[in-house]
Amino acid sequence: xxxxxxxxxxxxxxxxxxxxxxxxxxxxxxxxxxxxxxxxxxxxxxxxxxxxxxxxxxxxxxxxxxxxxxxxxxxxxxxxxxxxxxxxxxxxxxxxxxxxxxxxxxxxxxxxxxxxxxxxxxxxxxxxxxxxxxxxxxxxxxxxxxxxxxxxxxxxxxxxxxxxxxxxxxxxxxxxxxxxxxxxxxxxxxxxxxxxxxxxxxxxxxxxxxxxxxxxxxxxxxxxxxxxxxxxxxxxxxxxxxxxxxxxxxxxxxxxxxxxxxx
Ligand SMILES: O=C(O)C(=O)C[C@]1(C(=O)O)C=C[C@@H](O)C=C1
Numbered sequence: 610x611x612x613x614x615x616x617x618x619x620x621x622x623x624x625x626x627x628x629x630x631x632x633x634x635x636x637x638x639x640x641x642x643x644x645x646x647x648x649x650x651x652x653x654x655x656x657x658x659x660x661x662x663x664x665x666x667x668x669x670x671x672x673x674x675x676x677x678x679x680x681x682x683x684x685x686x687x688x689x690x691x692x693x694x695x696x697x698x699x700x701x702x703x704x705x706x707x708x709x710x711x712x713x714x715x716x717x718x719x720x721x722x723x724x725x726x727x728x729x730x731x732x733x734x735x736x737x738x739x740x741x742x743x744x745x746x747x748x749x750x751x752x753x754x755x756x757x758x759x760x761x762x763x764x765x766x767x768x769x770x771x772x773x774x775x776x777x778x779x780x781x782x783x784x785x786x787x788x789x790x791x792x793x794x795x796x797x798x799x800x801x802x803x804x805x806x807x808x809x810x811x812x813x814x815x816x817x818x819x820x821x822x823x824x825x826x827x828x829x830x831x832x833x834x835x836x837x838x839x840x841x842x843x844x845x846x847x848x849x850x851x852x853x854x855x856x857x858x859x860x861x862x863x864x865x866x867x868x869x870x871x872x
Contacts, residue, residue, distance in 0.1 A: 631685065638689035645693070652693045653743065655774040655796070656803035658686050659866030662778060663807075666869050675871050679779045680715070687718025696721040699732040699741035703754035705787030706747035712776040712794045713745040729756030736770040737799050744770060748793035749825050749833060750783070758829045760797075760862045761813055768799040772811055772863025780868040795865070802864035808839040809867055814846060815858035821845030831860075839864055 611619075645652060662682055669678055690696060700713045702725045713723055724741065726732050733756070735741035747754045760770065774796040784792030802808075813831040814820045821844045822836035836844055843859055 634685065635689060635692055638692055641689075642693035651798070651800045653690055653696070653773075653798065653800070654803060656805035656808075656866060659774075659778065659805035659807075661686065663805075663869055675869070676779050679869070683715060683778075684718050687716070688720060691718060691720035694742065696742045697740075698723045699735040699744045700725050701729045701732045701744070701746040701754065701756065702727060703729075703747050703751065703788070703790070706751060706754060706790040706794075708786070708790070708792065709745055709747050709794045716745070716774075716776050716778075716796070717743075729754065730759055732756075733759055733770050733797065736797055737768060739799065743773075743796050743798040745776070745794050745796055748775070748791050748795060750791035750793070751786075751789045752826065753788040754790075755826065755828055757811075757813065757826065757833055757862060758831065761829070761831065761860050770797040770799055771802055772796070772865060773798050773800060773802045775865040775868065778866070778868050780870050795863070797863070802839075804839040804864075805866035807867045808837075808864050810836050810838060810840040810843075810864040811862050812836070812840075812843040812846075813860045813862050814843055818846060818858060820859075833862075 642652065662679055665678060665682060666675055669675060687696070696717050698713050698717050698721055700710055700723055702710065710723065710725065717723065726735070729746055732741070732744040732746060736744040746756050749757055772795045776794045776796065781792065784790070786792060812834045814834050816827060816830050816832055820832070820834055822834045824832050825835055826833040834843060841861065846859060
């Protein structure tokens with residue numbers, strides 16, 4: 610049987626091997642950033658991150674539980690991203706949804722800076738002007754903090770923010786929170802969502818038009834509809850409208866990688 614000293618020596622060896630690999634991973638991340646130079650797109654790639662985590666969760670065995678595995682990789686991915694570009698997250702701290710700060714920190718990692726704001730509009734302005742890399746807002750179940758209709762209006766500067774990820778990526782189920790907060794959050798950014806292989810798309814569809822999918826909310830003459838898949842247009846709606854260009858009253862407000870289950 611191994612002695613305590615033998616086992617600790619083995620742990621020291623594993624730590625050094627892990628550290629070497631982490632240093633190598635960050636080196637490659639630097640090269641990835643260079644490869645992204647010019648018009649090769651944004652640094653933050655939520656679709657790619659979802660694929661990496663899903664692959665590891667699928668091969669996970671032993672006593673390492675899935676939430677812990679994901680926690681490790683969130684910091685690894687964030688370290689790499691923060692090395693490519695400093696991540697500054699703007700967080701909407703609605704009353705009752707203070708946990709959104711923890712979701713943002715868990716996602717963005719220790720190297721990111723996080724700024725709390727008291728309005729969703731301020732977060733969206735910071736994102737579209739480029740003052741913030743991304744915004745984190747409470748999930749749409751929290752009607753008291755309804756912000757998704759703001760995505761339908763033009764913003765003063767820059768690109769209209771889009772929903773590109775949902776937190777937490779490790780599904781824990783809805784929480785009975787204060788003011789309707791259900792324990793989840795969305796990430797918005799001034800970039801198009803990217804496909805991960807298992808996604809959900811969010812559309813705002815003018816009320817009064819039949820559409821497939823799940824209706825999550827309704828406000829300002831629009832329904833917030835979620836459909837499974839990475840879709841360009843809402844399913845069911847074009848059929849109804851006859852598919853004529855310019856007549857389809859909807860906005861594609863984002864898409865996100867479907868979360869994994871803690872298992
Ligand atoms: O694949 C990329 O585009 C990377 O920048 C690398 C990496 C990673 O560490 O694996 C880091 C940040 C991105 O959000 C996605 C993945």
